[in-house]
Amino acid sequence: MKQTQLIKGVLEGCVLAIIAQKEVYGYDLMQALKHRGFTTIVGGTLYPLLVKLERNGDLASRTKPSPAGPNRKYYRLTPQGTQTLTEFSQQWTQLKGNVDQILTEALTHDEPQP
Amino acid sequence: MTNPNRDLTTINQLKRQLSPADRKYIDDLQVYLNTATVFYSNAPINAQLLAMLQDLLNANQDGLNAAEWFGHDPQSMADEILRQFPQPQWRAKLRDLAGFVALIIGISWFSLLLSSQKTPQGLQLNLLAFVGVPIVELIVIGVAFKLLHRTTYQNAHSFFHRHLPVILMGLIFLLGVAAILVTSLSPIGVTYILPTPWDTVLLTSIILVATSCFAVSLYWRYHS
Structure with a gap:
């Protein structure tokens, strides 16, 4: 399976998680994602996502002087964004547990006899 | 200077720092995003574009160009941004639309009044032209914007297809001018004679109001 397909589903939660740590602008956010292994992400994916999260009320933006x-x-994250992040964290923990269990079973299972 | 105007000025200033290829990428993106909504304010779209342009300049310092930073499919990115953008409230839409239509009507009527025929009885006004010309101008502007939007990312290989937007734009412009000339110069429809001295009073008032508006807008620009 392509990595991009896997990433798509969790990117929203990861973006919220990074912004929860500090107020960021687009470039900062992209760098943070790349440093955490999301090396295939491009602006074409990130900017529409930021617009969507802002429209949904999970993010708020403001113009600030730049150094x-x-x-x-x-x-920055809104109270609703914090709530969305908490829900994502719970869903991810559960999903990860389920996937880990299936993979562990599959990998430890004996090879089927021909 | 208002925020939307400031954003636009900053975009134009920052674009000068880009390479020719990156400038074309941003120019196309700007045209595509701004022509998606013809009669409404583009202020939020330009604010978004400015943020993206500033990020691109940072990426340039890391050795990345626009295609590497944004991806090789700018049209999909722009479509997705437009799809995700919050739709303006109907009041804001109505306000923008009314402002735009009023501007077109004002400019049309101003030029029609100045070019109306002066007779010994007074100023001869062609009422059909006063209704028809603003409508034709609005249609021409609307069609031209739609055409620009649809052809920004058109991949044309033949000479004809590459220049088709320019040809169509020229045709639309000529059609618009022809329609304006027909409605304003032909003696069809109802005409009204504005008697002297009211014609002089009206024209003088219009010139005074237009000059005052221009002076006030210059004053605002200078002080902000």
């Missing part, structure tokens, strides 16, 4: 150059758009 270098013009003001920048910073994203």
